[in-house]
Amino acid sequence: MAERPEDLNLPNAVITRIIKEALPDGVNVSKEARRAISQAASVFVLYATSCANSFAMKAKRKTLNAGDVMSAMEEMEFERFLPPLREALEAYKKGQKGKKEASEQKRKDKEKKNGTEENDKSREEEEDEEQMEDEQDGENEGEEEDVEN
Amino acid sequence: MEKKVERAAEGKNMSLPVSRVKLIMKSSPDVSCINQDALFLTTKATELFVQHLALTSYNNGSGKQKGTLAYRDLAKTAEETEMFQFLTDILPKKILARDYLKSLEKMEEGDN
Numbered sequence: 001m002a003e004r005p006e007d008l009n010l011p012n013a014v015i016t017r018i019i020k021e022a023l024p025d026g027v028n029v030s031k032e033a034r035r036a037i038s039q040a041a042s043v044f045v046l047y048a049t050s051c052a053n054s055f056a057m058k059a060k061r062k063t064l065n066a067g068d069v070m071s072a073m074e075e076m077e078f079e080r081f082l083p084p085l086r087e088a089l090e091a092y093k094k095g096q097k098g099k100k101e102a103s104e105q106k107r108k109d110k111e112k113k114n115g116t117e118e119n120d121k122s123r124e125e126e127e128d129e130e131q132m133e134d135e136q137d138g139e140n141e142g143e144e145e146d147v148e149n
Numbered sequence: 150m151e152k153k154v155e156r157a158a159e160g161k162n163m164s165l166p167v168s169r170v171k172l173i174m175k176s177s178p179d180v181s182c183i184n185q186d187a188l189f190l191t192t193k194a195t196e197l198f199v200q201h202l203a204l205t206s207y208n209n210g211s212g213k214q215k216g217t218l219a220y221r222d223l224a225k226t227a228e229e230t231e232m233f234q235f236l237t238d239i240l241p242k243k244i245l246a247r248d249y250l251k252s253l254e255k256m257e258e259g260d261n
Contacts, residue, residue: 027218064187073194078194
């Protein structure tokens with residue numbers, strides 16, 4: 001649950017970046033405008049949620065599903081979002097499905113890579129060791145100081 | 150614009166945090182459960198909404214020649230565009246006009 005009112009705000013940095021990407025290059029967006037858009041986005045989430053929830057309730061379901069959100073968009077007159085949302089959902093589902101396979105494949109690739117790049121790796125490790133030695137020297141100095149104190 | 154939106158979708162940091170969107174959704178009293186797809190779609194829709202609100206306000210706004218987007222452009226959009234009408238409560242135009250005049254007065258005072 002949201003404990004502080006700020007918890008219901010969306011991160012300004014991301015909102016700002018999305019705005020900048022939507023507008024032509026070099027457009028100056030005032031701070032007040034950015035804050036207003038961010039607040040509008042939070043209200044949009046709540047509005048969409050309540051719309052979607054009424055669809056779920058009509059169907060006597062307790063869980064909001066993708067269809068409810070899509071219906072909500074239509075009801076809110078944001079039909080124009082439906083095609084990109086459908087596309088995004090498909091890509092997302094594919095991604096979720098492929099995630100397991102991909103991570104397994106990655107692990108295999110990594111193992112292979114480790115085999116071929118062992119020489120490079122050992123060189124890196126040498127460098128790491130040098131750094132660690134430096135750090136250790138520092139620590140030792142610190143310890144000596146402690147002893148003196 | 151389409152290209153820009155595509156680019157926006159590609160960048161990792163362009164996405165709103167799903168956890169935060171979930172928190173906002175759950176703050177709605179009647180909502181009990183939200184499945185992953187619905188959460189993803191709402192997050193995505195919010196990103197589209199931000200883009201659409203910004204672009205509509207900019208294109209219909211007064212700052213287009215100067216290349217600026219100001220609060221009054223957003224208030225104008227909320228008032229004049231049907232799909233953004235639900236925002237009129239949080240983007241009030243009247244209060245803005247008063248504030249704006251006040252700030253103008255202050256600026257003039259500052260100049261003098």
